[in-house]
Amino acid sequence: MTTVDPTLVPLPVIIPLLTAGLTLALWKAPRLQRIFAVAALAAMVVIGAMLLAGADGGALVVHLGGWQAPLGIDLVADRFSALMVTVSSFVLLCVLLYSLGQDIADGSPEAPVSIYYPTYLILAAGVSNAFLSGDLFNIYVGFEILLAASYVLLTLGGTSERIRAGSIYVIVALLSSIIFLTALALIYAAAGTVNLAQLAVRLPQIDPGVQLAIQILLLLAFGIKAAIFPVSAWLPDSYPTAPAPVTAVFAGLLTKVGVYAIVRTQTLLFPDGRLNDVLMVLALATMVVGVLGAVAQSDIKRLLSFTLVSHIGYMIFGIALATPASMAAALFYIVHHITVQTTLFLVVGLVERRGGSTSLDRLGGLAKASPGLAILFFIPAMSLAGIPPLSGFLGKIGLLQAGVQVGSGLAYIVVVGGVVTSLLTLYAIIKAWNKAFWQTPPEDLPQERVPRTMVVPTAAMVAFGLALTVVAAPLYGYVTRAAADLTDPSVYIHSVLGPDATQEAS
Amino acid sequence: MIDTAPALVLVIAIGAFVISGVYLLLERSLTRVLVGFILLGNGINLLFLVASGRAGKAPIIGDGSESEMSDPLPQAMVLTAIVITLGLVAFVLAMAYRSWQLHGHDEVQDDLEDRRIARLAAKNAPAVYDDDVDDAAGLSLDDQAADVRDETDDSEPATPPGPAEEGPSS
Structure with a gap:
């Protein structure tokens, strides 16, 4: 077993934050900005991989500033966190290279470059902070960091369209932050701590009614961020307007941070699962309503945004079942979905360049005009729809199996809903494929070539998605171990507070 | 305590x-x-x-x-x-x-989808129709979407931004 120094744990937060400052200071030298930004994210990928290896031998815990756990803020890289950090850094790196390729290809980029890289790095820092934090208030800070960065990225350039979409996005996000803050105040009032491990010890001792109120508030706050059905309407409206790389990274990561927070709080703080049936119904509604929205769309970006909402339902289903098998499948699905959704949005960016539009009515014949692009679209699209042997199939089959194992009536209903959603996703994706890649090309199809600097990062993402299938066995083993940790809160408590914490803290 | x-x-x-x-x-x-x-x-x-x-x-x-x-x-x-x-x-x-x-104002605009549905409801039009088959008005759902995106004026009649490219039926 490799031993990894726990002092590495804060680096995925520190490196991008420092580099963000550096790149902002270097606003006059775009070349240096690019080099530093790429180097920072590459370093994050390496550190993430080391954490991934290290966390497999037990959670890595750092008490910031030397203050011991319940008093100070701690950063915890357990298997789940390390996995999320690694995958998200890789995705962030690929998307950064893609946008860099876009800048190089365009010469005069539409976005004000001088703030793009710093903001992007701050987003990366916020995402890592939310994943690694072992303190609920620090998770709130991580959310705020990444949200503030996302507001700027979404409204880059300040065009009329983006301001319209941005106002809705910002207000919804502000509201969810306020709800999160309210939950934090109530938690502190009820339990006297916001440290996750100590909360896990103390929360079961407080009044069940108060517990339920806190659980609902947290679920609502994270549910808005994760775009779960009744509070998901903001997503398909705001994401498609942003520049392609920004949409890609939002679609891949931001909702998953919400899902991560739901997994963390549901498993650690509320292991008795009183809301699991509610979550199950919400999962079903998210899947079905989302995919029906996707079927009705004729713009490929909007279509993908709706499938994004729809497939969040699968993860929520895994969380709601709350068995080790379902949790493992949900974690695998999160990794798969981050990859595939980001890839698809990147490919759509390429389609937009090649075909001059993302509207399915104005595209056509792309399979003949640029076969490489067709392959890049086809593989992640089939993975999203869950065609074997791609990773989407593996994640879905795991979830459905876990649902059947639980065997309650509600679980069976959601399993059926999941299969139907999968088929409808296939239908929506095939419709997009049929209209954009087959059919006769429109007469005014631009003769532009897709720049190689953008194709290479996209191809890397597609390859990563394929690699998920190839290494599925070890990866599934890893998420199974991670899920075993998650379903037993004492593992987390002991690794943060020490072995005799359960008696001492209470 | x-x-x-x-x-x-x-x-x-x-x-x-x-x-x-x-x-x-x-x-x-x-x-x-x-x-x-x-x-x-x-x-x-x-x-x-x-x-x-x-x-x-x-x-x-x-x-x-x-x-x-x-x-x-x-x-x-x-x-x-x-x-x-x-x-x-x-x-x-x-x-x-x-x-x-x-x-000229700072009002939060409607959700695109809400607008589109409201517009279709006002026209009593079907939510989805195939522009390969019937589209006498040359007004595909997409042109409407493009029009909806133009939020400066609600009362403007729908003006397609260009001639709709009609793919022949497959």
């Missing part, structure tokens, strides 16, 4: 802040929404004071007995929340100003 009974004044103030905050959040104008957000945020900040329990002396070691001190942690959290709110308020103000520059 900490005395957890909150001061009545705080509770009333929180109620007033949250009520007016929620009311303003439901408005259309971004500036009002912003004021609502600030009020709501301040209400929640006061909630942290309630969470910290009984008011006491400044929590500085050597400045009185420890049992009389107030809990410093919620104060630190409130401070963090205030700083975050400040940054976000600056951003929303900039966005409202930009919206005013572009549109």
Whole structure:
């Protein structure tokens, strides 16, 4: 077993934050900005991989500033966190290279470059902070960091369209932050701590009614961020307007941070699962309503945004079942979905360049005009729809199996809903494929070539998605171990507070 | 054990802040929404004071007995929340100003999908139709979408941005 120094744990937060400052200071030298930004994210990928290896031998815990756990803020890289950090850094790196390729290809980029890289790095820092934090208030800070960065990225350039979409996005996000803050105040009032491990010890001792109120508030706050059905309407409206790389990274990561927070709080703080049936119904509604929205769309970006909402339902289903098998499948699905959704949005960016539009009515014949692009679209699209042997199939089959194992009536209903959603996703994706890649090309199809600097990062993402299938066995083993940790809160408590914490803290 | 009974004044103030905050959040104008957000945020900040329990002396070691001190942690959290709110308020103000520059108002616009559905309902048109088969008006759903995106004027009749490219039936 490799031993990894726990002092590495804060680096995925520190490196991008420092580099963000550096790149902002270097606003006059775009070349240096690019080099530093790429180097920072590459370093994050390496550190993430080391954490991934290290966390497999037990959670890595750092008490910031030397203050011991319940008093100070701690950063915890357990298997789940390390996995999320690694995958998200890789995705962030690929998307950064893609946008860099876009800048190089365009010469005069539409976005004000001088703030793009710093903001992007701050987003990366916020995402890592939310994943690694072992303190609920620090998770709130991580959310705020990444949200503030996302507001700027979404409204880059300040065009009329983006301001319209941005106002809705910002207000919804502000509201969810306020709800999160309210939950934090109530938690502190009820339990006297916001440290996750100590909360896990103390929360079961407080009044069940108060517990339920806190659980609902947290679920609502994270549910808005994760775009779960009744509070998901903001997503398909705001994401498609942003520049392609920004949409890609939002679609891949931001909702998953919400899902991560739901997994963390549901498993650690509320292991008795009183809301699991509610979550199950919400999962079903998210899947079905989302995919029906996707079927009705004729713009490929909007279509993908709706499938994004729809497939969040699968993860929520895994969380709601709350068995080790379902949790493992949900974690695998999160990794798969981050990859595939980001890839698809990147490919759509390429389609937009090649075909001059993302509207399915104005595209056509792309399979003949640029076969490489067709392959890049086809593989992640089939993975999203869950065609074997791609990773989407593996994640879905795991979830459905876990649902059947639980065997309650509600679980069976959601399993059926999941299969139907999968088929409808296939239908929506095939419709997009049929209209954009087959059919006769429109007469005014631009003769532009897709720049190689953008194709290479996209191809890397597609390859990563394929690699998920190839290494599925070890990866599934890893998420199974991670899920075993998650379903037993004492593992987390002991690794943060020490072995005799359960008696001492209470 | 900490005395957890909150001061009545705080509770009333929180109620007033949250009520007016929620009311303003439901408005259309971004500036009002912003004021609502600030009020709501301040209400929640006061909630942290309630969470910290009984008011006491400044929590500085050597400045009185420890049992009389107030809990410093919620104060630190409130401070963090205030700083975050400040940054976000600056951003929303900039966005409202930009919206005013572009549109002459700072109202939050409708969701695209809502508009599209409202428009289709007004025309009593089917939600989805195949523009390969019937599209005498040359007005595909997509052209409407493009038109909906133009939010400067609601009453404008739909003007397709260009001739609709009709793919022959496959």
